[in-house]
Amino acid sequence: MARSLTLKNLPDALYERLQASAQQHRRSLNSEAIVCLESVLQPPTLTAAVRLEQLRQLRATLPPDAVFEPGEIDAFKREGRP
Numbered sequence: 001m002a003r004s005l006t007l008k009n010l011p012d013a014l015y016e017r018l019q020a021s022a023q024q025h026r027r028s029l030n031s032e033a034i035v036c037l038e039s040v041l042q043p044p045t046l047t048a049a050v051r052l053e054q055l056r057q058l059r060a061t062l063p064p065d066a067v068f069e070p071g072e073i074d075a076f077k078r079e080g081r082p
Helices: 012-024 029-041 048-060 070-078
Strands: none
Touching: 012 029
């Protein structure tokens, strides 16, 4: 069953971005909002085999003797973050 949702106090900048995106994709504001929500709340599911293959491909790009210390891993995760 479909449900309705009313959004209140939507910031002007967010509304304008949603409206521009809807126009770009030739959708109504409502349809664009649904697509945006679905993309965040229902990400596509990958099978374990597909995810494992992606991880193996990523690992193959690293040098065979690569060892990362916990501090380096933390630095990589924080890189580019404020």
